[in-house]
Amino acid sequence: MDFSFTEEQTLLRNTVHSLLQDKYDFDTRRKVVKSAEGWRPEFWAQMAELGLLAAPFSEEMGGLGGGAIETMILMEEFGARMVVEPFLETVVVAGGFLREGGSAAQQEEFIPGIIGGESVWTFAYAEPQGRYNLADLKTTAKKDGAGYVLNGYKCVVIAAPWADKLIVSARTSGGQRDRDGISLFIVDKSATGVSTRDYATVDGRRASEITFENVKVDAAAMIGAEGGALPLIEKVTDQAIAALCAEAIGGMKKLNDATVEYCKTRKQFGVPIGKFQVLQHRMVDMFMAYEQSVSMTYMVSLKLDEDAAERARAAAGAKVQIGKAGRFIGQQAVQLHGGMGMTDELDVGHYFKRLTMIDTQFGNIDYQLRRYADAA
Amino acid sequence: MDMSFSPDDLAFRDEVKAFIADNYPAELKAKRARSEMTKDEILAWQRVLHKKGWVAPHWPKQYGGCEWSITQRFIWNEACAQAETTPLLPFGLAMVGPVIYTFGNEEQKAKFLPRILSGDDWWCQGYSEPGAGSDLASLKTRAVREGDHYIVNGHKIWTTLAQHADWIFCLVRTDPSAKAQEGISFLLIDMKTPGITVRPIITIDGSHEVNEVFLEDVKVPVENLIGEENKGWTYAKFLLGNERSGIAGVARSKKSIERLKTIAKAELIDGEPLMKTDEFSRKVAELEIDLTALEVTELRTLAAESHGRGPGPEASILKVKGTEIQQRITELTLEAVGNYGFVQAPLGDAANSNDFLAGPEYAPGVAQNYFNMRKTSIYGGSNEIQANIIAKMVLGL
Ligand SMILES: Cc1cc2nc3c(=O)[nH]c(=O)nc-3n(C[C@H](O)[C@H](O)[C@H](O)COP(=O)(O)OP(=O)(O)OC[C@H]3O[C@@H](n4cnc5c(N)ncnc54)[C@H](O)[C@@H]3O)c2cc1C
Numbered sequence: 001m002d003f004s005f006t007e008e009q010t011l012l013r014n015t016v017h018s019l020l021q022d023k024y025d026f027d028t029r030r031k032v033v034k035s036a037e038g039w040r041p042e043f044w045a046q047m048a049e050l051g052l053l054a055a056p057f058s059e060e061m062g063g064l065g066g067g068a069i070e071t072m073i074l075m076e077e078f079g080a081r082m083v084v085e086p087f088l089e090t091v092v093v094a095g096g097f098l099r100e101g102g103s104a105a106q107q108e109e110f111i112p113g114i115i116g117g118e119s120v121w122t123f124a125y126a127e128p129q130g131r132y133n134l135a136d137l138k139t140t141a142k143k144d145g146a147g148y149v150l151n152g153y154k155c156v157v158i159a160a161p162w163a164d165k166l167i168v169s170a171r172t173s174g175g176q177r178d179r180d181g182i183s184l185f186i187v188d189k190s191a192t193g194v195s196t197r198d199y200a201t202v203d204g205r206r207a208s209e210i211t212f213e214n215v216k217v218d219a220a221a222m223i224g225a226e227g228g229a230l231p232l233i234e235k236v237t238d239q240a241i242a243a244l245c246a247e248a249i250g251g252m253k254k255l256n257d258a259t260v261e262y263c264k265t266r267k268q269f270g271v272p273i274g275k276f277q278v279l280q281h282r283m284v285d286m287f288m289a290y291e292q293s294v295s296m297t298y299m300v301s302l303k304l305d306e307d308a309a310e311r312a313r314a315a316a317g318a319k320v321q322i323g324k325a326g327r328f329i330g331q332q333a334v335q336l337h338g339g340m341g342m343t344d345e346l347d348v349g350h351y352f353k354r355l356t357m358i359d360t361q362f363g364n365i366d367y368q369l370r371r372y373a374d375a376a
Numbered sequence: 377m378d379m380s381f382s383p384d385d386l387a388f389r390d391e392v393k394a395f396i397a398d399n400y401p402a403e404l405k406a407k408r409a410r411s412e413m414t415k416d417e418i419l420a421w422q423r424v425l426h427k428k429g430w431v432a433p434h435w436p437k438q439y440g441g442c443e444w445s446i447t448q449r450f451i452w453n454e455a456c457a458q459a460e461t462t463p464l465l466p467f468g469l470a471m472v473g474p475v476i477y478t479f480g481n482e483e484q485k486a487k488f489l490p491r492i493l494s495g496d497d498w499w500c501q502g503y504s505e506p507g508a509g510s511d512l513a514s515l516k517t518r519a520v521r522e523g524d525h526y527i528v529n530g531h532k533i534w535t536t537l538a539q540h541a542d543w544i545f546c547l548v549r550t551d552p553s554a555k556a557q558e559g560i561s562f563l564l565i566d567m568k569t570p571g572i573t574v575r576p577i578i579t580i581d582g583s584h585e586v587n588e589v590f591l592e593d594v595k596v597p598v599e600n601l602i603g604e605e606n607k608g609w610t611y612a613k614f615l616l617g618n619e620r621s622g623i624a625g626v627a628r629s630k631k632s633i634e635r636l637k638t639i640a641k642a643e644l645i646d647g648e649p650l651m652k653t654d655e656f657s658r659k660v661a662e663l664e665i666d667l668t669a670l671e672v673t674e675l676r677t678l679a680a681e682s683h684g685r686g687p688g689p690e691a692s693i694l695k696v697k698g699t700e701i702q703q704r705i706t707e708l709t710l711e712a713v714g715n716y717g718f719v720q721a722p723l724g725d726a727a728n729s730n731d732f733l734a735g736p737e738y739a740p741g742v743a744q745n746y747f748n749m750r751k752t753s754i755y756g757g758s759n760e761i762q763a764n765i766i767a768k769m770v771l772g773l
Contacts, residue, residue: 126715128735136646155715155716155734156715156718156735177647197734198732199734202743202744268509268511268514278760327707331750334754335759338509339586339751339755342579342751344577344578345578350580353580360715364711366655366711369655
C-alpha cells in the first residue's frame, strides 16, 4: 500500500503548477473565455513544449511514458485553474483511443501531432435522444466501396470549435441501442459534408452541434474492428471520467480553501463569520466531501486497467462521489460567500459552474448510479 | 377548518382567469426572464393591472388596493403563475408601499402611493452595504441633518435593478452614538439627486440584476423621512417580515414543476421518457409533496395574519422552505435537460435575436437559471439567519 508520488511525478506537478501560476491567473482566464477564439493556441503550444501533451503516451510513441497518475496530476492542476484548453478531449480521450485501439499506422500518423500540439481532437459521441448512453446511436456509417459514408447528428461536442480532427461513433450495424455494431472513425472536421454550429458553454468552454451528411471516410480511418467499438469506448470514457474526477478535486480544493479563508476574514455581528458553529460544521462537511472525492479519484485512477466490470464500478462510483461533492461544495461555497459568491467578478462562482457541468460530462449521478448497480 | 372554495371564490377565479387571458400583453409571452426585458416590458403588465385596479391585492382600498381576502389572493397568485405573467416588482408594491401607508404622513401617502401603483416610480431597496449584510444594523451610511435637509454619504450594495430606479428607500444612520438598531432612520431618496452613482454588478449567470449605489453628499429634503428619526429599524423589520413571506413563491413553483415535468416527458433515456424512470419521477414527487406542505403552511400563516396576527417569525419558515424548493426545481430541471445543460444563453447586451441556441427550445438558460437561483438562500435574510430567528424567537433558544 503506498499513496505517495514518485520524484518524477512531483516534478511534473511542480512544472505544470508553476506554468499555470505564471500564465493562468483568473483574470487571464476570464479574458481567454471572453475572447473570440475562447482558448489560447499559444498556451497550447507551450504545454506541448513542456512535454505536458506527451505525458500519458509511451516512450515508443514519442511520449514520456506516464499513465493514469500522471494524467491525474495534470488534470488536478488544470482543475485548480479552470484551464479551458482541450487536454481532456485531445490527449486523454482521442489520445486514449489511439493508444488503446489505434493501429500502428494510426498511432504513427497521429500521435506526434497531438504531442507536438499541432493537432486538436475531440470525441463526437452524444446524440440528442441518447442522453448519456454511449450505445444509443442514430448516426450511421454505411459501407461504400473501400470506405464508409457517415450520416447523423452529434450534440454538445465540447472543444469541437477548436478541433481539426474528430473521432466519431457511428452504427455500422445493429439496432439503435445494441451494444454490437458500433464503430469509431477518424474524421477531418474540414471534410465535405461535416457542418458545425459553435456556441459557448456555461462553464467557460465552447461546443458544437455537428451534422454529418454523406461524409466519406476511408476504411483506414476506422479505429479498431468494425462493429466492435463499444468496449473500447467504455474503456476510454472511463479514463476520461478518472481525469474529470481529478479536475474536479482541483476545483473543490480551491473552493474549500477560498471559503475557509473568507470566513476567517469576513466579519458580521462583530466576529469573523467562521466563528458561527453552523458555518464551521458546513465547512467541515465540505472538507469531508473533498477528502472522500480525493480517495475516489485515486481509487479510479489505480483501477483503470482492471477488467471491464471492476473498472466500470470504479469509474461509476467515483463519478457519483464527484457529482455529489461537487454540487455540495459548489453550492455551499457560494452560500458562505453571501452576495460576493454570486458575482461574476469572484472566481468562486466560476468553479461552482465548472463543477456543476463536470457532473453532466460523461453521465451524471443518476446515470452512474444505475451503471454501478448494473455492474455490481 | 375548510380548504375548499366557495361559489363566490369560484366565480372570482373565472373572472381573473378570463381577465388575464384577454389582457396579458401578447408581446410579453415569449419572454423568459426579466434580464431579457426592457424597462417598459417589465412594467407593461403592471400598467394593465393598474388600469383595472388590480395592481395591489393586499393594500387597503383607501390607498388604491383591492383588500382581497386570502383566498382571493391565493386564487389570483395561482392564475398569474399559471399564465406565467411577469412578476410585479416587489420594491414599491410589496415593500415600501406598505411602509408608507403604515408609517408615512399624509403628504407622503399622496405623493408616493399613486405613483407606486401606476409604476411611474420605480423603487429599489437600499439596505445592504459592503460591511452590513446579515448584520444589517451595523450599516454605516450617514445622514446628517443640515437645516431642512439631510446630507447623505455612504455605499449601498446588491441593490436590485437600481439601474432603472427613480427612487431608493434607504436605511441610514442618523445617530452614531446610539446602540446599533436605535440610530437608524428610513429615508426616501430621489435617484436623480446629484451625488448618486450606480455601478453594475454582473452575477454568475451573466445577468445585470444588482448594483452598487454610491451616495456622496446627497441632499435629501427632511420631508422624505418616514416616521420618526432613529425609528427606522422598526419600519425596516416590518418590511422584512413582508419580504420573507412574499419570497415563498408557491404558485410560481407549481408552474415550474409543471414545466419540469413537460421537459422530463420530452427527454428520453433509453427510448423512454425520463419522467417514466423511477429515480426521476420520485424526485419530482418529493418536490411536489414538499411544495404541498409549504402551500398549506403558507395558507395557515396568511389565515393567522388576516386575524390580526403576524407575519411573525413563522414567516421565516416560508422563506427557508420556499427558496429550498425553488432551488431544487432549478437543479432538477438542469438534470433533466442532460447534455444540453451546457448551452449558454446570451443575456443582456450580449443577446441578439439571431443567436444560435442549440438543443430543444427549453434548454438554453436552464443552467443559468439554476446558478442565478442560488441567490434566494442568500438574500432577504440568508437561510442561516432565518434559522437563527426561528431558534431564538420561536423556540426560545
Ligand atoms: C441577487 C441579490 C439581490 C439582492 N438584492 C438586494 C436589494 O435589492 N437590496 C438590498 O438592500 N440588499 C439586497 N441583497 C443583499 C442581501 O440581502 C445580502 O446579500 C444578505 O443580507 C447577506 O449579506 P452578505 O451578502 O453581506 O453576506 P454575509 O452577511 O457576509 O454572509 C455570508 C455568510 O455568512 C452567513 N452568516 C452571517 N451571519 C451569520 C450568523 N449569525 N449565523 C450563521 N450564519 C451567518 C450567511 O448566512 C452567509 O452564508 C441582494 C443580494 C443578492 C445576492
